[in-house]
Amino acid sequence: MSDNLKSLPLVFEPPRGRGKPPRHLADLTAEERTEVVTSLGEPAFRGKQVAAHYFSRLERDPAGMTDLPASSRDKIVEALLPPLLTSVRTMEADKGTTRKTLWRLFDNALVESVLMRYPDRATICVSSQAGCGMACPFCATGQGGLERNMSTAEIVDQVVDAAGAMARGDVAGGPGRLSNVVFMGMGEPMANYKAVIGAVRRMVAPNPDGLGLSARNIVVSTVGLVPRMKQLATEGIPVTLALSLHAPDDELRNELVPINTRWSVNETVEAAWEYATLTGRRVSIEYAMMRDINDQAWRADLLADVLLSFGGGTDRPGSWVHVNLIPLNPTPGSKWTASRREDEREFVRRLEAKGISTTVRDTRGSDIDGACGQLAAADG
Template sequence: MTFKILLLDFTRGQLQDLMTSWGEPPYRGNQVYEWLHKNLVTDPMQMTNLPKRLRERLAAESVVNPLERIVQVDDAHGETRKTLFRLPDGATIEVVLMLYDKRRTVCISTQVGCGIGCPFCATGMGGLTRNLSPGEIIAQVHWFERWLREDAPDSEGLAVQRPSRVTNIVIMGMGEPLANYDATMQALRAIADPKTFALSARNITLSTVGLVPKIDRLAEEESLPIRLAVSLHAPTDRLRNKLVPINQRYHLPKLIDALVRYQEKTRRRVTFEYAMMRGINDSVEQAHLLVDLLTPVRKAHVNLIPLNPTPGSPYQPSSPEAVRRFQQVLEAGGVTTTVRLRRGVEISAGCGQLRQAAQQPDVLQFIRA
């Protein structure tokens, strides 16, 4: 079997070098880059301003789209589409399209599985297989962008009028993006490139469990002003050590100090994700502790998210009453909050759930139905 390179893995400069190594002028690299990231072609033969011999060589030796769709499921309201993709090595990843009044948001993955091991998360329960390459990350966004760009009267039951565009990206799918830092940043630079895909970096949100050294590194990314969210889920080290095991390395005081440094450097707000779990982290007392914890963080905002439950898990979503009480305490303490909509519960839209279901045909059949 002949190994084929993934063109989306290459930066503009690397494509110029590749073309030079093939005996072509460097500007051919710019042309290929624009076909990939502006026109979103999936076949090198579509790159019509390239010589035929070069298109044929690209077709023979490279791959543009590494994704093969396995399962696609939509929620009953036509607001959420979750897709499970297979990669060339057989690994599988999830991507979610979420539709709002004025936003078309894609939730992407950065790893196959996850090594953090959060016990309430389906991805964490499966462990880490490998990091995704830059091109494998970019391809997820391109897949839904191509679908949205289609000038089609039929939106396949989804609540969106086409042609349209991806307006926002959240890096909250499978994996810890800061554990795959270089590939994630390369992918985001390509997506935010004003000359090609041109999505504003301010419309990109990266969610991390709190890898302190990488947060410090992210603060130095002055040319890529993305938004930062922290998957917090607990107000004390004792509880967070259980829910988010990386906390045993980076305790909450270290994490909060890193976020204060991040804000001093970037002047940007930090959002906190708090998955609300019945009887575990949703008491009024814990809400007061969360207010105290976030006091040093300027303009901290908390997204309260009733947990998307994993089948068979002891971790279940908080009741609406518990969420409301928790929110009242936070807001009384000066912490702004949003109760996030639970999207796609019936289609296993929580991180890693569709991938897990695909390994259980009886469960997958229920989801498809």
């Protein structure tokens, strides 16, 4: 762990005293799975057999694994497939194409994931922590505080469940394929770095050792933990990095994203630019539009200037980055509201005039509190 991360406030560390989630095959490498089954007196191929059920056939219920011998199925399942996520409820929106699931973990911690089907893709938004310690005041998750980190397998299990739902045709539109994963659910992914990277590796590993997803279809978001952003650039996994910036100036960002008091706008954007330079992957800048807070035209100009300051030396200095504007989603007790449409349009116009590719996010699931910034894992 770097010195920078060692000095982070205690909010980065989950409360002590909790037990660890049970070991699951998604936590293990192929070699480790083999060691587990052989230690049970089973042939080595059983490890690959169980992994094929889980990662290739998207089977999470041991009862469906009928090719495992009845005499040894229970002990194999106990060792490799303990239950991780228990569905508390599922809510639907957008004519059944958006599904938010509330999960109860082994220790009664609650997390949420959101599956969204579009005409050309299906995306699961996963949680990486129970709660969040970043304390961004406009985000429902951040206001709840951090409960604990999730394990690699707890993260992966959300994806396997979603992929299975798509394959079975449980989502409106009939059977299909899960194609995209975004780490934009509950938690700060970079504050649970080891488990998140482990989960990404399971997602991109080919069947039967993983889900065989394209790394280019995986988005890892962060509010700006600079050392971890730099570390991600060295992993050799070409995921998309999404930086939740929300303000182009330190004065406002200190209020909206408290971690900015540790790493400034300039330092954070520089780390994002380094990621783009090292990986060749365009970075996404996430910017929640808040009425009369961060949506002024001059802030659009300043945002463009900050981003362009790192793209010099090329014919298209803004080509390393894409700005994704997010209409603010309402949360209980929030003093902020979404920007006016005319202010949103002017913000887009000014960014594009300076050569910054910009889109406005299509908000999904806001009526079931499943949109960006709304996940709070309320049981009731």
